[in-house]
Amino acid sequence: MHLSVANWPRADHFTRPEKKERRRTVLDRLAWEAAGVVARPLLERMSRFSRVVNAAALAGESLTGETDEALRHRSVNLRRRLRVDGFAFPLVAESFALIREAAGRVLGMRHFDCQLVGGYVILSGLLAEMETGEGKTLVATLPAITAALAGIPVHVITVNDYLTQRDADLMGALYRFFGITVGCVIHDKTPAQRRAAYGCDVTYCTNKEVVFDYLRDRIVLGHAPGALHLHAEHLYNRYGRSEQLLLRGLHYAIVDEVDSVLVDEARTPLIISRSDAGQGEEAEARQALALAGELKESVHYRIDYEVDQGVNTITVTEQGREAVGLAAASMGTAWQSPIRREELVRKALTALYLYRLDEHYLVQDDKVQIIDEFTGRVMPDRSWEGGLHQLIEVKEGCPVTGQRETVARISYQRFFRRYLKLGGMTGTAREIRRELWAIYGLPVVRIPTNRPLQRQIPPDEIFPTLAEKYAAVVQRVEALYRQEIPVLLGTRTVAVSEYFSGLLARRDIPHQVLNAKQDAEEALIVSRAGEPGRITIATNMAGRGTDIKLAPEVARRGGLHVLMTERHESGRVDRQLAGRCGRQGDPGRCEGFVSLEDPLFKDGSPGLAGRAALLLEKRGAGLWKPLGKKAITRAQRKLEKVHAGARKRLLRYDENRSDTLSFSGRSE
Numbered sequence: 169m170h171l172s173v174a175n176w177p178r179a180d181h182f183t184r185p186e187k188k189e190r191r192r193t194v195l196d197r198l199a200w201e202a203a204g205v206v207a208r209p210l211l212e213r214m215s216r217f218s219r220v221v222n223a224a225a226l227a228g229e230s231l232t233g234e235t236d237e238a239l240r241h242r243s244v245n246l247r248r249r250l251r252v253d254g255f256a257f258p259l260v261a262e263s264f265a266l267i268r269e270a271a272g273r274v275l276g277m278r279h280f281d282c283q284l285v286g287g288y289v290i291l292s293g294l295l296a297e298m299e300t301g302e303g304k305t306l307v308a309t310l311p312a313i314t315a316a317l318a319g320i321p322v323h324v325i326t327v328n329d330y331l332t333q334r335d336a337d338l339m340g341a342l343y344r345f346f347g348i349t350v351g352c353v354i355h356d357k358t359p360a361q362r363r364a365a366y367g368c369d370v371t372y373c374t375n376k377e378v379v380f381d382y383l384r385d386r387i388v389l390g391h392a393p394g395a396l397h398l399h400a401e402h403l404y405n406r407y408g409r410s411e412q413l414l415l416r417g418l419h420y421a422i423v424d425e426v427d428s429v430l431v432d433e434a435r436t437p438l439i440i441s442r443s444d445a446g447q448g449e450e451a452e453a454r455q456a457l458a459l460a461g462e463l464k465e466s467v468h469y470r471i472d473y474e475v476d477q478g479v480n481t482i483t484v485t486e487q488g489r490e491a492v493g494l495a496a497a498s499m500g501t502a503w504q505s506p507i508r509r510e511e512l513v514r515k516a517l518t519a520l521y522l523y524r525l526d527e528h529y530l531v532q533d534d535k536v537q538i539i540d541e542f543t544g545r546v547m548p549d550r551s552w553e554g555g556l557h558q559l560i561e562v563k564e565g566c567p568v569t570g571q572r573e574t575v576a577r578i579s580y581q582r583f584f585r586r587y588l589k590l591g592g593m594t595g596t597a598r599e600i601r602r603e604l605w606a607i608y609g610l611p612v613v614r615i616p617t618n619r620p621l622q623r624q625i626p627p628d629e630i631f632p633t634l635a636e637k638y639a640a641v642v643q644r645v646e647a648l649y650r651q652e653i654p655v656l657l658g659t660r661t662v663a664v665s666e667y668f669s670g671l672l673a674r675r676d677i678p679h680q681v682l683n684a685k686q687d688a689e690e691a692l693i694v695s696r697a698g699e700p701g702r703i704t705i706a707t708n709m710a711g712r713g714t715d716i717k718l719a720p721e722v723a724r725r726g727g728l729h730v731l732m733t734e735r736h737e738s739g740r741v742d743r744q745l746a747g748r749c750g751r752q753g754d755p756g757r758c759e760g761f762v763s764l765e766d767p768l769f770k771d772g773s774p775g776l777a778g779r780a781a782l783l784l785e786k787r788g789a790g791l792w793k794p795l796g797k798k799a800i801t802r803a804q805r806k807l808e809k810v811h812a813g814a815r816k817r818l819l820r821y822d823e824n825r826s827d828t829l830s831f832s833g834r835s836e
């Protein structure tokens with residue numbers, strides 16, 4: 169059945185509408201991808217959407233002289249017509265004109281023409297690629313308000329709590345102008361607050377929270393999620409399961425930073441687990457770590473870069489197996505099975521050498537807290553599976569928590585495909601267009617900028633060693649500080665951000681640090697980062713979405729300078745960081761610093777790093793300039809391919825697993 173606004177399902181806790189999943193065969197997938205070759209360019213044509221500009225301008229002509237009350241009255245009338253006629257073009261143009269007029273009055277910002285086009289793309293169920301800083305927060309209000317007026321519940325989804333709360337606060341007044349209720353779901357909300365927020369017309373939430381809430385609902389529902397069953401329960405028992413459910417179905421999602429949510433983060437499934445107490449694993453973990461600490465790399469174990477999976481893995485060698493076997497003879501029963509003891513030692517080696525403090529996790533209040541590699545933020549209450557978390561707790565001398573057993577899991581791919589309507593936006597989608605089409609059926613429309621871009625990006629500076637690179641970065645910060653130009657110094661890990669902080673402190677350069685350990689003052693730090701001479705060191709936390717407002721005199725000095733101290737695994741992430749400067753046509757500059765000892769070259773292209781080092785040695789750094797960009801692009805492409813493969817495998821696994829579970833009578 170084609171889903172139009174007129175036959176849109178009711179939003180309630182009994183039926184919780186969502187798109188039914190259809191299992192795709194290999195042939196289906198191939199046919200879909202082939203269709204995309206022809207269909208995508210047609211669907212992505214700008215002219216289909218740019219007509220909204222003139223239509224909205226025409227519809228808006230008479231609005232400027234009207235009172236607020238008259239505008240509201242118009243919206244009530246529009247509400248009725250949208251519910252009958254759906255998103256017919258004249259109604260959409262009228263709605264956008266109204267929203268633009270109200271935004272000018274309430275927020276002091278009228279949507280630019282290009283923002284109207286972006287809004288129409290998203291409302292049409294496509295992705296809008298708009299340059300960083302083009303005002304996507306404001307763009308989202310166009311489809312969100314139009315859909316909410318039509319009676320469709322909307323989830324505006326973004327990547328972290330800070331942006332979610334910020335966007336809900338900034339845009340709240342505009343929604344309220346039209347009598348639209350707005351909720352916000354972030355980590356510290358209680359179940360009752362979440363249920364209330366999802367009950368609003370528009371809900372701002374993070375990708376993780378909404379997926380976990382969905383899984384929590386699945387757990388509450390257990391084996392009998394039917395609407396009739398829930399209605400009966402509700403009639404006989406006022407506190408039945410429907411009263412505990414959080415979501416009212418998956419209706420319309422507007423996903424911000426869509427490449428991060430739908431693609432990058434889709435490499436890891438979301439899992440809810442419960443403590444599986446009473447397994448004397450602590451003693452086992454201690455023994456495994458002690459034993460692993462005695463083993464020697466290259467003799468007893470190897471660390472290999474697993475090209476297929478894009479991760480480092482540990483392999484215990486024959487000699488390693490013998491050594492472990494000998495030591496195990498005098499240990500408990502768990503150590504007597506050769507397979508089990510090898511697995512224990514392999515995990516212990518992984519905990520010791522592949523998971524690093526202040527890069528993958530930090531220790532806070534005697535607890536191991538995982539750092540989200542995409543957002544640079546701590547993920548409270550999350551843990552690694554299969555005993556790894558307990559091993560790291562022992563390694564760091566923290567109290568050991570119980571192992572956990574999976575209760576519910578889902579991948580982002582399968583979750584987002586369940587929305588009845590999906591749209592989104594980002595500054596960086598072009599490289600992953602094919603994947604977005606293949607997995608989600610979403611075409612990407614590139615929207616031109618409002619004003620010409622003034623961001624300067626000179627070629628990277630290249631250094632043979634990390635030490636030389638760090639010295640050059642500090643020198644550059646000092647020079648910019650003397651000229652009173654604000655600097656955003658981007659680092660990949662907490663450890664490196666702290667290292668730079670130490671180097672700057674030694675030179676008496678005042679600075680502020682924004683990382684997973686120091687996130688309490690995030691809004692304050694960001695609000696000051698555009699002041700003259702302000703130096704801000706930040707991890708990925710400030711890599712996406714962060715909007716640094718420039719002091720007036722800063723624009724005259726060339727705007728904010730971003731210093732990228734390391735290239736990321738994906739060129740998109742680099743572009744996002746560069747996009748913190750030169751926003752809305754402002755001046756700005758992003759300078760990259762690369763060393764041949766950077767992890768990108770180790771993981772992405774070790775051979776390349778070796779060859780480049782040789783060239784540098786022989787001919788000097790001059791030769792790097794023409795070759796360097798190519799080398800980085802190649803290494804990043806290689807890693808992107810590896811990650812795309814990992815996502816594909818996860819999706820297949822998830823789909824197959826779901827088939828098996830449905831057979832055994834469970835839905836997830």
Ligand SMILES: Nc1ncnc2c1ncn2[C@@H]1O[C@H](COP(=O)(O)OP(=O)(O)OP(=O)(O)O)[C@@H](O)[C@H]1O
Pocket residue numbers: 276277278279280283298299300301302303304305306594595712713714715717747751752
């Ligand atoms: N129509 C407008 N009029 C005036 N200012 C605007 C308008 N739209 C956006 N802005 C301003 O532009 C800046 C950037 O907006 P925003 O942070 O929403 O951009 P973005 O596209 O989401 O950026 P990113 O890609 O980094 O997430 C903000 O300071 C915002 O106030």
